[in-house]
Amino acid sequence: KAGVTQTPRYLIKTRGQQVTLSCSPISGHRSVSWYQQTPGQGLQFLFEYFSETQRNKGNFPGRFSGRQFSNSRSEMNVSTLELGDSALYLCASSLEGSGEKLFFGSGTQLSVL
């Protein structure tokens, strides 16, 4: 079984731009969660999608948004990028929800200049 796939692996953007990150979950997994990871900050929860619906949301501004498609693939979008958005963005999938064991992708490393 293929693991969680995130694209692109690396991104460099400038302040004010927007970015879209993609995540393909493990086949059969219906829940996709997104996390932001910065040095020393650990993993900060962004949101979770299940069956195309956002089921749970963390404490991030509205510039961060996401969606899930009928095939469970998910995208997250960050608009009006700020320097502080530089981070590793991780996607995790599970069968039914984030309360289970999560399977993480390798992440997208976003650098905002």
Added chain:
Amino acid sequence: GENVGLHLPTLSVQEGDNSIINCAYSNSASDYFIWYKQESGKGPQFIIDIRSNMDKRQGQRVTVLLNKTVKHLSLQIAATQPGDSAVYFCAEVVKTSYDKVIFGPGTSLSVIP
């Protein structure tokens, strides 16, 4: 953001010795706990989990101990190997109207050959 865990950022262990990584959690309603290992350039990977109705669970070279009285979790790695060098995160799952996963700040384990 929310975090679970004592702040123990780094741990250095001699190869062959046992490692103990500690974590404190804050929510008495948490009923499921997971340890993840994150190697450089990769997303976190599941190591072992434990339900709140258990005190101890063993895997291959790893043991998780749960002390609900003091809300403390530990991960023990036997005969630590260089491949164990990574950042280790504990996570608690809080059952509310939805499952809320709270990750600890992480502990960096370095194995000295």
